Amino acid sequence: MTIARRSTPKSVRTREAIETAAKELFSLNGFDRTTVRDIGARAGIDPSMIIRYFGGKEALFAHVALPDLQLPDLSQADPATIGETMVRHFLEQWEGEQAGGGMPVLLRSAASNEEAAERLRAMFRDQVFPAIARVGPSETAAMRAGLVASQILGLAMARYVLLLPPVVMMSQDVIVRTVGETVQRYATGATGL
Template sequence: MSGTREAILAAAQQSFAEQGYTATTIRGVASAAGVDPALVLQFFGNKDKLFNTALRADPPTRSLAALVHDGGVANLGERLSRRYLELWEAPDTGARLLAVVRGVSASPSASAMVASFMSDEVMLPLARAIGADRAELRANLTGAHLLGVATARYVLRVEPLASLEREELVAILAPLVQRYLTGDLG
C-alpha cells in the first residue's frame, strides 16, 4: 500500500507543477497514478490535504536552512539568495516552486498552507538557527522579499529583473537579505 500512496503523491506533485492547483483534480491524479479516485481520497482526504502533503513532501526549499550550518552567518545573505535563485532556475525544483506560487493565487486554503509551510518549515528554522533577536520577523521579511523577487522574475517575468544575470541579482539581493537576517532592524 505504501507504494500506492507514493505513486499518488508523485502524480499529484507532477499535476500541481504542470497544471497548477485549480486544474489539478482528484480524478486526474488518480488516473495518472493508475488508481481509483476513492483511493486518493482514502489516503489524503481531499484536494487541499493532497496539495499540503505534496507541498511538504521533500520540499526543494528544505536545503535553505542548512546554509547556516554549512557556512555560518557572515555571508549568509549571498549564499541564501544564490541558492534560492538556483532552486527557481533548476527544471525539477523550479516547476514545483512555480506550482506553489500559482496555488497561492488560486485558492485561499492553498495560500494558507503555503504561508504556514514557508514560515514553519523554511524561514523560521533559518532565523532561529542564526540566533538573532526577532527571529520570526526576520524570517517573514526574508521570505517575503525573496518570494516577491521570485514572483516578479520567474512568474510575471517583469523586465529588467527577469533578464538579469543570476550573479548580478545575487549581488543586489545579498546585502538586503543579510540585513534582514542579521542586521539592525531599527
C-alpha cells in the first residue's frame, strides 16, 4: 500500500521532514528550547532517527540553521542607493520562502549558541563590511559597517524576535525607504564621522 515515488527513496523524504521540522522549531524557540523529541514528534518519526541521520542535535542545527544568507550582488550595487538596496535584499532574503526564515533561527539562538553568534558576525564581516568599504574612506569602513550592522540587526530583532507591533506591521516598501535612508547615511559616512 505504500505509494512508492520513484527517485525519492524513503530516507530522503524523512530527512527532509526532519529538516523542515527542525527549521520551524529552531526559529520558533531557539536552540536551547528546542528538543530532539519535539523535532521528532513534528516530523512524525522517532527522535533516535535524528541522531542517526544527522549525528546529533548540534550537527542538525549546524545543518539547517547555518545555510548562507547570501546577499546577491552587493559588490556591484550603485553607491548612491546602496542603503535601500541593502535593506531590500535583506528583507527579501529573510521573508522569502526559499530561506525558510533562516534569520530568526540565528537571532533566536545567538544569545545561547556561540556558533550562531559567530555565524552572524561572519555574515556582517564577509558581506556587509566589504560592500560598505567600497563606498567610503577605508579608515572609517569598520565603524560605518558596524553602524549599518546595528541598524540591520535591530530591524530583524524588532520584526522577527521581539515582534514589536509597529515594526511588524510596516510594509516592506516603507522599511526599505526609511531604514534604507539610515543605512545610506551610515554607509557613506554622511553622519558625523
